[in-house]
Amino acid sequence: MLDERKLAVLRAIVEDYVSTNEPVGSKALTDRHNLGVSPATIRNDMAALEEQGYIHQPHTSAGRVPTDKGYRLFVDRLSQIKPLSAAERRAIETFLAGAVDLDEIVMRTVRLLAQLTRQVAVVQYPSLTRSTVRHVEIVPVAERRVMLVLITNTGRVEQRVIEVPEAVADDRIAHLRAVLNSCLDGCGLSDVPETVAELPDRLPIEDRPVAATILSVLLETLVERHEEKIVFAGAANLAAADFSVGLREVLEALEEQVVLMRLLGETGDLPGLTVRIGSENPYTGLRGTSIVAAGYGSGDKELARLGVLGPTRMDYPVTMGAVRAVARYVGQILAGS
Amino acid sequence: MLDERKLAVLRAIVEDYVSTNEPVGSKALTDRHNLGVSPATIRNDMAALEEQGYIHQPHTSAGRVPTDKGYRLFVDRLSQIKPLSAAERRAIETFLAGAVDLDEIVMRTVRLLAQLTRQVAVVQYPSLTRSTVRHVEIVPVAERRVMLVLITNTGRVEQRVIEVPEAVADDRIAHLRAVLNSCLDGCGLSDVPETVAELPDRLPIEDRPVAATILSVLLETLVERHEEKIVFAGAANLAAADFSVGLREVLEALEEQVVLMRLLGETGDLPGLTVRIGSENPYTGLRGTSIVAAGYGSGDKELARLGVLGPTRMDYPVTMGAVRAVARYVGQILAGS
DNA sequence: TCTGGCACTCCGTGTTCCCGAGTGCCAAGT
DNA sequence: ACTTGGCACTCGGGAACACGGAGTGCCAGA
Numbered sequence: 109m110l111d112e113r114k115l116a117v118l119r120a121i122v123e124d125y126v127s128t129n130e131p132v133g134s135k136a137l138t139d140r141h142n143l144g145v146s147p148a149t150i151r152n153d154m155a156a157l158e159e160q161g162y163i164h165q166p167h168t169s170a171g172r173v174p175t176d177k178g179y180r181l182f183v184d185r186l187s188q189i190k191p192l193s194a195a196e197r198r199a200i201e202t203f204l205a206g207a208v209d210l211d212e213i214v215m216r217t218v219r220l221l222a223q224l225t226r227q228v229a230v231v232q233y234p235s236l237t238r239s240t241v242r243h244v245e246i247v248p249v250a251e252r253r254v255m256l257v258l259i260t261n262t263g264r265v266e267q268r269v270i271e272v273p274e275a276v277a278d279d280r281i282a283h284l285r286a287v288l289n290s291c292l293d294g295c296g297l298s299d300v301p302e303t304v305a306e307l308p309d310r311l312p313i314e315d316r317p318v319a320a321t322i323l324s325v326l327l328e329t330l331v332e333r334h335e336e337k338i339v340f341a342g343a344a345n346l347a348a349a350d351f352s353v354g355l356r357e358v359l360e361a362l363e364e365q366v367v368l369m370r371l372l373g374e375t376g377d378l379p380g381l382t383v384r385i386g387s388e389n390p391y392t393g394l395r396g397t398s399i400v401a402a403g404y405g406s407g408d409k410e411l412a413r414l415g416v417l418g419p420t421r422m423d424y425p426v427t428m429g430a431v432r433a434v435a436r437y438v439g440q441i442l443a444g445s
Numbered sequence: 446m447l448d449e450r451k452l453a454v455l456r457a458i459v460e461d462y463v464s465t466n467e468p469v470g471s472k473a474l475t476d477r478h479n480l481g482v483s484p485a486t487i488r489n490d491m492a493a494l495e496e497q498g499y500i501h502q503p504h505t506s507a508g509r510v511p512t513d514k515g516y517r518l519f520v521d522r523l524s525q526i527k528p529l530s531a532a533e534r535r536a537i538e539t540f541l542a543g544a545v546d547l548d549e550i551v552m553r554t555v556r557l558l559a560q561l562t563r564q565v566a567v568v569q570y571p572s573l574t575r576s577t578v579r580h581v582e583i584v585p586v587a588e589r590r591v592m593l594v595l596i597t598n599t600g601r602v603e604q605r606v607i608e609v610p611e612a613v614a615d616d617r618i619a620h621l622r623a624v625l626n627s628c629l630d631g632c633g634l635s636d637v638p639e640t641v642a643e644l645p646d647r648l649p650i651e652d653r654p655v656a657a658t659i660l661s662v663l664l665e666t667l668v669e670r671h672e673e674k675i676v677f678a679g680a681a682n683l684a685a686a687d688f689s690v691g692l693r694e695v696l697e698a699l700e701e702q703v704v705l706m707r708l709l710g711e712t713g714d715l716p717g718l719t720v721r722i723g724s725e726n727p728y729t730g731l732r733g734t735s736i737v738a739a740g741y742g743s744g745d746k747e748l749a750r751l752g753v754l755g756p757t758r759m760d761y762p763v764t765m766g767a768v769r770a771v772a773r774y775v776g777q778i779l780a781g782s
Numbered sequence: 783t784c785t786g787g788c789a790c791t792c793c794g795t796g797t798t799c800c801c802g803a804g805t806g807c808c809a810a811g812t
Numbered sequence: 813a814c815t816t817g818g819c820a821c822t823c824g825g826g827a828a829c830a831c832g833g834a835g836t837g838c839c840a841g842a
Binding site: 468470471472473484488489491492502505506507508 | 833834835836837
């Protein structure tokens with residue numbers, strides 16, 4: 109049904125269209141790729157490809173343009189992820205290595221990815237729920253106020269100011285802190301509620317009200333932040349691409365955390381690398397855009413996701429290479445810090 | 446030179462042009478505003494205004510459009526800041542009140558401002574150097590690693606992982622923490638270097654190398670963050686405005702922290718409220734845009750700035766009202782937290 | 783100093799026309 | 813059974829053109 113040559117034609121169409129941004133005709137194809145056959149033959153193949161929905165012509169007497177289905181086939185079977193050049197890899201390393209805290213790692217990552225791919229980059233903060241507790245700190249800041257600081261193994265820091273029901277002496281705070289830490293050190297965040305459940309019973313009775321208040325805030329912190337934080341960068345690249353129409357919608361989608369979450373979120377077929385092409389993606393305002401996303405994390409567990417968003421007409425092999433590489437490096441950085 | 450009526454004409458031109466986005470002619474003016482004179486008279490006034498550079502006609506036989514100089518006069522002398530409606534004020538309060546930490550306050554503020562003005566909002570994080578130390582925490586995280594956490598009175602938290610030259614027992618850490626806090630509590634961040642300078646001398650000699658390491662990181666943290674953090678939101682509003690040309694440049698400027706800093710930074714004439722119109726602003730890519738900015742802070746000292754950026758053709762009275770109001774509310778929230 | 787009248791200037795829109803790229807199909811060739 | 817060259821056809825997009833209308837500047841009169 110789709111012999112070898114038809115696939116080659118499709119591949120050539122995608123490549124040419126991506127690089128020229130103009131519908132590609134049979135003549136141009138035989139000129140730029142040596143397919144060894146005449147334009148007429150190509151036309152027959154193109155008719156077949158169109159018949160099956162892989163390409164489409166905007167008007168009679170125009171060249172062909174790949175459809176979403178065509179891109180899909182291209183990504184799945186006709187292309188190979190293009191690794192980064194050594195120079196690019198070095199650039200990534202040096203650029204990311206300079207970051208001093210989590211905020212900066214994320215910030216640098218998203219900028220790097222935007223610059224590397226010349227598209228909009230999106231990075232999700234490492235998930236709280238999948239990381240583990242490194243330290244819990246309780247700090248008195250006023251007579252009846254304490255600050256709770258939670259530090260995770262990914263370097264994330266959460267803090268809350270808590271009103272406690274009564275003034276508490278410093279040594280009692282210190283004791284509570286010690287107990288908490290001995291319980292929670294290394295504990296997965298999703299296991300915290302369980303671990304903490306019967307903790308008040310092990311405390312002197314007079315400390316229980318305070319402890320309960322603090323613990324409830326701690327638990328709240330965990331669930332509240334389950335809706336993750338996401339940042340993006342490179343919006344200027346959108347304007348550069350000929351996004352004349354729909355730019356508005358795309359920008360709006362980018363500012364909706366929820367939409368972004370869903371785009372990055374649902375994981376795909378390839379191990380770790382998800383490509384969602386045009387109409388495949390769940391949000392109607394993004395019909396004309398594709399998403400290339402990957403999970404990242406320290407070690408083997410996926411902490412969060414990152415990716416880029418660009419016009420359907422993007423250079424998939426290069427983009428996929430960049431996303432995969434950046435995801436790996438960020439993982440390493442997080443593991444090492 | 447500019448009598449009362451000419452000013453009225455200028456005001457009318459600005460108002461009409463802002464609302465219709467089309468060059469406004471003498472006929473339209475007499476129709477929409479009752480100026481009590483005929484179109485011919487208006488034409489004479491317009492000729493005078495053009496002569497002096499307040500308005501400009503794109504082509505012969507087109508209406509007039511305000512120049513930057515015209516907008517400037519309008520802002521300075523012809524308009525009054527328009528206060529928000531009660532409903533809007535309530536909306537601000539409830540929206541900002543829900544924030545739990547500094548990140549969220551800033552995030553909500555920038556979104557709120559974008560939504561309120563339908564333009565791009567820009568918010569600078571409260572300056573570290575102008576705030577004071579609320580607490581310093583030193584937390585051992587591994588054999589030879591400690592985490593330094595600095596909490597300021599604005600709720601900002603900075604943390605750094607530090608490699609120390611030798612393993613340090615917990616009680617020595619605790620002692621160092623106590624000393625640090627007793628020195629620094631309430632200390633203005635800019636005074637920290639001085640305050641801390643001779644601190645190692647007051648410690649047991651064996652603690653000094655460790656203390657020195659930690660202190661140097663602490664000082665580094667202070668200066669590093671002097672280049673402030675800035676966020677923006679509402680880019681979609683740019684696309685909605687008819688920014689057909691230059692959108693690219695504007696988006697690029699928005700992603701350049703440095704440019705944003707300068708835009709917000711230099712404070713202007715009105716107490717706390719800066720308006721920079723079109724070519725008045727320092728960055729060439731932003732020729733077609735105006736910035737309305739204000740300082741905000743808890744109490745009377747200005748911690749940082751916020752503002753909006755939009756086309757020169759913006760509704761200045763309303764925008765200025767919104768910016769001023771939001772700045773005030775954020776100040777209150779920060780003071781109260 | 784204001785006003786009505788008048789000739790003039792262009793912008794934007796709509797129309798028409800034409801060129802060229804690209805197609806589909808067919809008949810002939812391998 | 814494919815492939816190929818030839819050919820008529822289609823249609824989009826740019827150039828040329830005309831025209832209506834909004835707006836102007838200027839002048840003479842009130």
